Amino acid sequence: MAQNRQWLFNKRPKKDIEADTLILQDTNLPEPGDGEFLLRSIYVSMDATNRLWLGDWDLYMEPITPGQPMKGFTLGEVVKSRNPAFPVGALAAGLAPWAEYSVHDGIGFSVMPNIPGLKLAEAFGVLAIAGPTALVGLMEVGRAKKGDTVVVTAAAGAVGMLVGQIAKIHGCKAIGIAGGAEKCRWLTEEFGYDHAIDYKREDVVQRLRGLAPEGVDVHYENVGGELLDAGLSVMKNFGSVVICGLISTYNSAAGDRIPGPYMFRNLIMRRLRVEGFVILDYVDKYPQYQQQLAGWMLEGRLKGRMHVEPGIERAVDALKMLYTGANTGKLMVQFGREPQGS
Numbered sequence: 001m002a003q004n005r006q007w008l009f010n011k012r013p014k015k016d017i018e019a020d021t022l023i024l025q026d027t028n029l030p031e032p033g034d035g036e037f038l039l040r041s042i043y044v045s046m047d048a049t050n051r052l053w054l055g056d057w058d059l060y061m062e063p064i065t066p067g068q069p070m071k072g073f074t075l076g077e078v079v080k081s082r083n084p085a086f087p088v089g090a091l092a093a094g095l096a097p098w099a100e101y102s103v104h105d106g107i108g109f110s111v112m113p114n115i116p117g118l119k120l121a122e123a124f125g126v127l128a129i130a131g132p133t134a135l136v137g138l139m140e141v142g143r144a145k146k147g148d149t150v151v152v153t154a155a156a157g158a159v160g161m162l163v164g165q166i167a168k169i170h171g172c173k174a175i176g177i178a179g180g181a182e183k184c185r186w187l188t189e190e191f192g193y194d195h196a197i198d199y200k201r202e203d204v205v206q207r208l209r210g211l212a213p214e215g216v217d218v219h220y221e222n223v224g225g226e227l228l229d230a231g232l233s234v235m236k237n238f239g240s241v242v243i244c245g246l247i248s249t250y251n252s253a254a255g256d257r258i259p260g261p262y263m264f265r266n267l268i269m270r271r272l273r274v275e276g277f278v279i280l281d282y283v284d285k286y287p288q289y290q291q292q293l294a295g296w297m298l299e300g301r302l303k304g305r306m307h308v309e310p311g312i313e314r315a316v317d318a319l320k321m322l323y324t325g326a327n328t329g330k331l332m333v334q335f336g337r338e339p340q341g342s
């Protein structure tokens with residue numbers, strides 16, 4: 001049996017991820033050198049941005065090049081260590097190859113605290129990326145305040161489900177947009193959204209006008225395209241538009257002409273403030289955000305819905321789910337078992 005397996009980035013996809021984009025290969029078990037540790041991967045987060053790393057856009061970070069292992073945000077167990085900051089048995093999170101085992105020097109990694117009362121998958125799924133992104137995007141970039149009407153796209157997804165709940169914690173009215181009746185039901189029944197709009201079946205602009213007759217104060221964008229246009233159409237004067245993600249465009253090449261937004265003129269007509277952000281710029285404040293988010297989770301005010309796919313073999317098929325809406329919660333792949341007792 002192979003000592004280690006990893007996904008290799010083989011060939012750049014033209015649009016959607018293809019059968020030969022990534023290949024699973026057997027490799028040797030790496031040995032940690034001085035100052036390094038060996039990580040056994042447990043959960044690997046599937047993030048919409050992973051597709052961008054395989055593309056040719058000019059990004060916020062270096063893309064991965066063909067011939068290199070695919071990477072993802074990973075929670076693992078330290079199983080060998082020559083780095084005292086990451087002792088054997090510690091749970092560490094950071095950017096790692098999509099591999100069962102990998103060696104790290106600790107840069108960009110943090111030891112994940114054990115939070116009694118939270119399951120490991122839930123703690124990783126909410127606290128690692130989605131939670132800080134939802135909190136920073138809504139409160140710091142969007143500057144939401146009590147009484148605001150907040151609209152969220154991809155509202156039933158990892159980030160979106162949390163944005164709605166954080167908006168409610170702060171006394172806002174939350175309107176979520178998602179694909180399908182089932183996801184819309186979760187929005188109001190599980191995540192506390194006041195209203196849900198099914199963009200696959202309903203006229204989004206018309207519904208938004210009915211639900212927010214005075215206009216929208218904060219629009220939290222995860223999708224782009226027509227949904228961003230719908231949002232721009234119904235903003236209140238001096239409203240905020242948070243550009244968190246544009247997932248509907250991520251399967252495009254750098255040279256593709258992506259249309260819209262057509263309602264760009266409302267930046268003037270409605271005096272809007274539009275701001276994009278990347279959560280990596282906020283890592284210094286992660287302990288503060290994580291404490292806040294974990295507190296709400298333990299109080300039962302913030303819930304995460306997890307979607308865990310089993311086994312390293314599932315990684316590519318799992319990633320593809322994000323771009324079709326097949327994921328039913330914060331998507332991650334379980335590469336290895338949880339340590340006993342966690």
Ligand code: NDP
Pocket residue numbers: 046047048049129130133154155156157158159160177178179180183222223243244245246247248249277278279280321322323324325326327329330331
């Ligand atoms: P999700 O769990 O929300 O999954 C993605 C969802 O997007 C799908 O389930 C689907 O939901 C929706 N979707 C996909 N394609 C389309 C489309 N063409 N039209 C409409 N909806 C679509 O993923 P995340 O929560 O991880 O990511 C959400 C967004 O947040 C992404 O754009 C991502 O890039 C961004 N993000 C940004 C960060 C930052 O630092 N700025 C950090 C983390 C995430 P449905 O079934 O409702 O269609």
